[in-house]
Amino acid sequence: MTDMSAQTEPLGGLLTRDRIVKWAPILVLVALVLLFPFFEFLEDLLEGKDHFYLLDSRFFSIRNAARIGIAAAPALMVAVGVTFIIIMGSIDLSMEGTISVCAVLFAFAFLGWGGTLASWAWLAIPTALLVGALLGFVNGLIHVRLKIPSFMASLAMGFVGTGFALVLTGGDRLRVEDELFRSLLTERWLNFPIMCHVALAFLLLAWFIQSHTALGRNFYAVGGGEQLAQSSGLNVARVRVMGFTLAGIFFAVGALLAVGRIGIAETATGNNFMFVSITAVVVGGTALWGGIGGVWNTLVGVLIVNVINNGMVVIGLPSYVQDGVLGTLVILAVALSTNRKSVTFVK
């Protein structure tokens, strides 16, 4: 690996490092969307079948786009939540535990209070969001008050959460079969299930928080330079705790969509969300160092991850390749988005 900035500077104003870093994720996404149909095209060509590029593609179709949307919606919510934290230069690895606890408690409340959205059981939804907020709040407090680096505080909280969910369920699965709630998946508007629209609505809410509220600007202030933010009078500890609380709420939304998607709440509901969401955020171009990026980057990142996962299945690659590809992708994304001149050393 050579120094990126050294390579690009001679090209002058058009291709600056900043611009490449800014536009690379969306270019990668477009390239992937065009690449997978190309593999299908090649395959059919070799077998001598007629295949019109893009139009005859199984990958490049509304039906498959909806499939990607369904897979991406819960992950998008989780990734949006952790985006706020990463903008602050911290990280939250507690999502698997938080999601499991929210999902399980939601299912208990929902089933206990009537089992259908048309009864008082709808209160289970705000309850789940509250639980997410509470877990995030505790997570933030442990990180800020005990002065433990966030990756370790949240990792430990994640273990506690998964353990707690296991205690609650005793290893059982809870089935949420209410048709009204499952319409998140079964009912479609404009070819996409309702859960995709819900995710989109929450994405817009996140964008609003990020760009049009003092809290959102404070996230960037903390990520851009914590000591500066502190000395200009910002209560950094409070912003951090609020950030983790907000992330907890988005994790809870992710949990609800995940339950809506499969109709089951269990300890394993949270599995895999940690790595996928962190991958999505950094691949989307939000720097781990904080201060750069945002929720739209995360949308692009989540789509990249899900397009890769879906595309590899469509072109017939075995599923075990996915973990390795995502692992490599994370390393590449972080390595490429890091400006070596501003980093002294890395732990």
Added chain:
Amino acid sequence: MNLERIKPHFPWMTLLALVCVVGAANPAFFDPLGLLSLVTDVVPLFIMALGMTFAIYIGGIDLSAQQVANMVTVVATVYLSQFGIGVAGICILAGFVFGAVSGYVTTRLYVPSFVSTLAMGFVALSAAKYLSGQRALSMDVTERNTSFGWMFDSTVGVPHQLAIAAALLAFAWFLQTRTSFGRALKAVGSGELAAVASGLNVDRVKILAFAISGAFAGIAGLLFSVKLSGGDANLANGFLLLAIVAVLVGGTPLTGGVGGVVNTAIGTLIVMVIRAAMVYLEISATQQQMVFGVVLIVAIALTIDRSKLSGVVK
């Protein structure tokens, strides 16, 4: 008496106190044979924690240890019939290479170790799933017994597994205290900028530290695999948390520089006693993860050196 002076003595005092409490509640705990089997059971965890110590000692972390061990259980099972006891070398080498790549990514590509090792863990998971064909594999019993049966024997009452653990501890202790590499580890862990300024090749030291962590995870995986006579991409799951807890309650802080491999031996024994206590108190396996998560938070909070975080805790 100030807190900083007695802090280094916390781990063994904790261990002693726990042993007394558990022993008082349940005198059967002191039964020599039972105690010996408890200690023997914890050997694979100890070896993984021993490797993890190197990564944490330099101020990093190795979140790939569990996945590397998982992958090695598959490697050991698949290649046992072909290489016999030589498969041990392949396992250690595989762990070493994965650790070295994590170290390279951390130092040369500027990816923080918790991300680089997490990512490499997923690469290892892919490899494990590929090699195992996503099935749980089992070893041929006679081949396992001819190559590794000796591990489960004992000489004059000492199980050979314990001897392996002791030998590895001695090796790690020698590396840490009697070699220039060990001094370099200490320098990097105590203050990386100062180590760079004094002309030390910090990158090489760090890459080697992660590689050692990987190699020990590989040995732990091999032991798991031989013990359970099989390999599977999920076999060692649940051990990452315990390994980190063992290192931290032993007194090697997340910020590195102090503590070391002997501390980890004490830390592993603390984990073992807590586990034994939970079995006695009939706390089910499902609740143990919660308990250890809380223990982890407490241990970090007590040991971390906040002066090294330069006022900003990210």
